[in-house]
Amino acid sequence: MRRLLATGGAGFIGSEFVRQGVERGYEIAVIDKLSYAGDMERLKNAEGKITFYKVDVTDRGSVGEIFRKERPEIVVHWAAESHVDRSILDASPFLDTNIKGTQVLLDIARQHEIKRFINISTDEVYGDLEEEGQFYETTPLNPSSPYSVSKASADMLGRAYHRTYGLPVITIRPSNNYGPWQYPEKLIPVVILKALNDQKVPVYAKGENVREWLFVSDCAEAVFETVEKGRAGEIYNVGSGEEKRNIDVVKTILKILGKTEALIEFVKDRLGHDFRYSLNSDRISQEIGWKPEVQFSEGIEKTVKWYLDNVEWVKRKAENR
Secondary structure, X not given: OOEEEEXXXXXXXXHHHHHHHHHHOOEEEEEOOOOOOOOHHHHHHHOOOEEEEOOOOOOHHHHHHHHHHHOOOEEEEOOOOOOHHHHHHOOHHHHHHHHHHXXXXXXXXXXXXXXXXXXXXXXXXXXXXXXXXXXXXXXXXXXXXXXXXXXXXXXXXXXXXXXXXXXXEEEEEEOEEEOOOOOOOOHHHHHHHHXXXXXXXXXXXXXXXXXXXXXXXXXXXXXXXXXXXXXXXXXXXXXXXXXXXXXXXXXXXXXXXXXXXXXXXXXXXXXXXXXXXXXXXXXXXXXXXXXXXXXXXXHHHHHHHHHHHOHHHHXXXXXXX
């Protein structure tokens, strides 16, 4: 299996996956509508080595034509609207892209000899946890935001197409990703950019919400391992095991940048804000042999350095939000 179609391949995590795929020798076609969060700069290193289509995944005719032309054996579906705050303001784009787009891809994949359909979900489909406990692949879905509801719907669609039609769908539920090239609306790049400008760094409530942080290259590698070794119909949690309170992440970044914690400004909490996520990733570790390689202490240093080296890109993207 070498012919691969990646949706959302100009996005933050999708582009890391594409770059790794080129290095691994895959023949890759990318579909991306290049919304505000998409950027071809992320794929400069893959230029001339991939085929790119500027297409919305909800465009059934165009997507079908790409399948007929490229004849992919593997589909890895990254394309999604992903920012919780935006979904709270307007859920419609999330329902269109995340649910309808997934349905279009699944329908068309059924018509072709797809050997693997990797459906990228999120830990947010589980809802949230208190201080103790973990999410397992068998944990009932209990999404809290319009974003996580749309991802839970896409997740369930994929599993339904496996059961009903026998489509070889594998579901991946990763924890919070961070690293280079992340669009400056998510926590870590926002903190970096604000701190560099000596602006107030907004932190929801008291910053006590807990997230499990996974370096982006580890996430992409986990998906490749699943492409090659995963079982059709299975669900795999992909987490780092490193949980951090938001306030501690913010303080770590400020320390790396040599900035004072006086920049921190606590703001009104997000509506429906999940308290804690924690994934049990034993299944992917035991069945496939994947484990994360980048610890948070190393990954956050790499991330901050990348943003310092690419501050003009970050500022340009921030201005276009």
